[in-house]
Amino acid sequence: MDAFTTHTGIGVPLRRSNVDTDQIIPAVYLKRVTRDGFEDGLFAAWRTDESFVLNNPRYAAGSVLVAGPDFGTGSSREHAVWALMNYGFRAVLSSRFADIFRGNSGKQGLLTAQVAQDDIELIWKYLEQEPGAQVTVDLAARTVTAGDIVAPFSVDDYTRWRLMEGLDDIGLTLRHDDLIAQFEADRPAYLPVTS
Amino acid sequence: MAGTLAEKVWEAHVVRRAEGEPDLLYIDLHLLHEVTSPQAFDGLRLEGRTVRRTDLTLATEDHNVPTTPGPITDLISLTQVETLRRNCAEFGVPLYPMGDVEQGIVHVVGPQLGLTQPGMTIVCGDSHTSTHGAFGALAFGIGTSEVEHVLATQTLPLKPFRTMAVNVRGALPDGVTAKDVVLAVIAKIGTGGGQGYVLEYRGDAIESLSMEARMTVCNMSIEAGARAGMIAPDDTTFDYLKGRDRAPVGADWDAAVEAWRQLRSDDDAVFDAEVDLDATTLSPFVTWGTNPGQGLPLSASVPDPDRIVDETERADTERALAYMGLEPGTPLREIPVDTVFVGSCTNGRIEDLRAAADVLRGRRVAEGVRMLVVPGSARVRVQAEAEGLHSVFEAAGAEWRLPGCSMCLAMNPDKLAAGERSASTSNRNFEGRQGPGGRTHLVSPLVAAATAVRGTLSSPADLDKD
Ligand code: SF4
Numbered sequence: 001m002d003a004f005t006t007h008t009g010i011g012v013p014l015r016r017s018n019v020d021t022d023q024i025i026p027a028v029y030l031k032r033v034t035r036d037g038f039e040d041g042l043f044a045a046w047r048t049d050e051s052f053v054l055n056n057p058r059y060a061a062g063s064v065l066v067a068g069p070d071f072g073t074g075s076s077r078e079h080a081v082w083a084l085m086n087y088g089f090r091a092v093l094s095s096r097f098a099d100i101f102r103g104n105s106g107k108q109g110l111l112t113a114q115v116a117q118d119d120i121e122l123i124w125k126y127l128e129q130e131p132g133a134q135v136t137v138d139l140a141a142r143t144v145t146a147g148d149i150v151a152p153f154s155v156d157d158y159t160r161w162r163l164m165e166g167l168d169d170i171g172l173t174l175r176h177d178d179l180i181a182q183f184e185a186d187r188p189a190y191l192p193v194t195s
Numbered sequence: 196m197a198g199t200l201a202e203k204v205w206e207a208h209v210v211r212r213a214e215g216e217p218d219l220l221y222i223d224l225h226l227l228h229e230v231t232s233p234q235a236f237d238g239l240r241l242e243g244r245t246v247r248r249t250d251l252t253l254a255t256e257d258h259n260v261p262t263t264p265g266p267i268t269d270l271i272s273l274t275q276v277e278t279l280r281r282n283c284a285e286f287g288v289p290l291y292p293m294g295d296v297e298q299g300i301v302h303v304v305g306p307q308l309g310l311t312q313p314g315m316t317i318v319c320g321d322s323h324t325s326t327h328g329a330f331g332a333l334a335f336g337i338g339t340s341e342v343e344h345v346l347a348t349q350t351l352p353l354k355p356f357r358t359m360a361v362n363v364r365g366a367l368p369d370g371v372t373a374k375d376v377v378l379a380v381i382a383k384i385g386t387g388g389g390q391g392y393v394l395e396y397r398g399d400a401i402e403s404l405s406m407e408a409r410m411t412v413c414n415m416s417i418e419a420g421a422r423a424g425m426i427a428p429d430d431t432t433f434d435y436l437k438g439r440d441r442a443p444v445g446a447d448w449d450a451a452v453e454a455w456r457q458l459r460s461d462d463d464a465v466f467d468a469e470v471d472l473d474a475t476t477l478s479p480f481v482t483w484g485t486n487p488g489q490g491l492p493l494s495a496s497v498p499d500p501d502r503i504v505d506e507t508e509r510a511d512t513e514r515a516l517a518y519m520g521l522e523p524g525t526p527l528r529e530i531p532v533d534t535v536f537v538g539s540c541t542n543g544r545i546e547d548l549r550a551a552a553d554v555l556r557g558r559r560v561a562e563g564v565r566m567l568v569v570p571g572s573a574r575v576r577v578q579a580e581a582e583g584l585h586s587v588f589e590a591a592g593a594e595w596r597l598p599g600c601s602m603c604l605a606m607n608p609d610k611l612a613a614g615e616r617s618a619s620t621s622n623r624n625f626e627g628r629q630g631p632g633g634r635t636h637l638v639s640p641l642v643a644a645a646t647a648v649r650g651t652l653s654s655p656a657d658l659d660k661d
Pocket of ligand 1: 257258300301302323511539540541599600603604621622
């Protein structure tokens, strides 16, 4: 996993709330068995709509998505994160994220920065007035900068540390193999097995 | 210290706790299906890792399987299923493939085998894992990289959830089911209302529910944004489990029941939030919009966006109505449907099929309406046929299918065409969920069956009036 400290890229204003993972990537794209190539399914239903923001060439190379509240609700599919990252997004800003989506993002190295809705509105206005403008997401300082707007964002300490170090989860856990083995030895005998 | 049910289960599974880090929790059961597992196995292979506890892991094929006889013809579906088979063989994970008598939707299979037991931690790369919480297990959906993590370590680093008590008190009126209860809960707290919480459903209305009905309630917790839903185990739970294939026996059973009886929130436990619902006021509930929170009693009418003050909510409502092709003010009972779907991990168990069959017995599916009845598992199908339910469905003109996720999501041949409208016992009415352009109304099995007969959204009580 690549370490994330600060990122600057084109901001994409997505004026929608409750964007669920079916909308981020519809179920038909989930049939693949690889981890890449999902960018073609990103927001598939909306990409046929000419007025959709990513169809505007000024935003098409965006890497910072600025979305409405309740982003990533619905199905737990991690493909939603892959689709965003395969497309080129490194960070999503929203005033509220669905838990599972946020968890999935942290593990893949996509930053979910929680920004107050008032600031989101300001950034939307700025990005709509200046299509193609850059946004800087500084994970060390926990701020987003867009033009004159400097907004704080929140992200939990643990996720931030892991993103900044670029640490993989499984490796971290396997350092405690002895504790896992000890726990296993103490599990009640009545618990079921599958085989 | 007094604790809630969720906290007790959590505490009993902490492998490691360290300041400023998530707890490392042990996972008692890991369920897999073909959609969210391939990349996880891929990850293991890349790192040269193995599956730590194949004996606590179980795979079934459900999302992609056709529900008519014959092989999978869609190439991509086939690839996913074949990939699962290859991965399970390579890593030694038990699998119930299509055609096996234990095959079915992952959340139907676990409970019916008796694998789902009180106090366990259960995960699956699928958000409706919350279903298993009906047994007092802490069960939640995870993403593919977490699937990989559990495969490799049988643990998960997790941040604590908050707890919410959902108190449903009073007796449920006739014709009001678990599905109506949970749709009413979601409409009350909203699709984000459960965000970050484990919901614990409590109160006499919940206690009076059968295990299968409790599963329906917990299944849809995720649609309120919650991580999980739970119900404290009681004699109903123990009676359901006793004698099941993987339930404990003899002295183990006694030890288990003794431990399970401790699994309830202490009287002085404090929840981070509480909501109350008066069961006596509930009536059959249906959704009119494109998220499960957009629901109303069947007796209501399609909402009018002009009367909504909140700007975001108004815009969401307008968008939903445009997608659904509905006019404000239309009585919900007058909305005609093309398709009726009875099935899914929400309402594809034997009691659901019995309820639908009771309504259909001696009646016919309305002209021009297609009705699919899809058992949640092969065992449910066998049981239904033993009871003659399939004959009731077929005599009424409904299609009796093979087990799978079917029309719950547009991933197998069972789909809505663009513009088609369904009454569906599944759990999600998102845009395109049942097929691109398809329009979904979420309903209970009783409402589904009555709707099939009348051709418009209806409850069994409407049939008696006809
Ligand atoms: S029936 Fe529907 S919700 Fe349940 S596991 Fe299958 S696709 Fe998911």
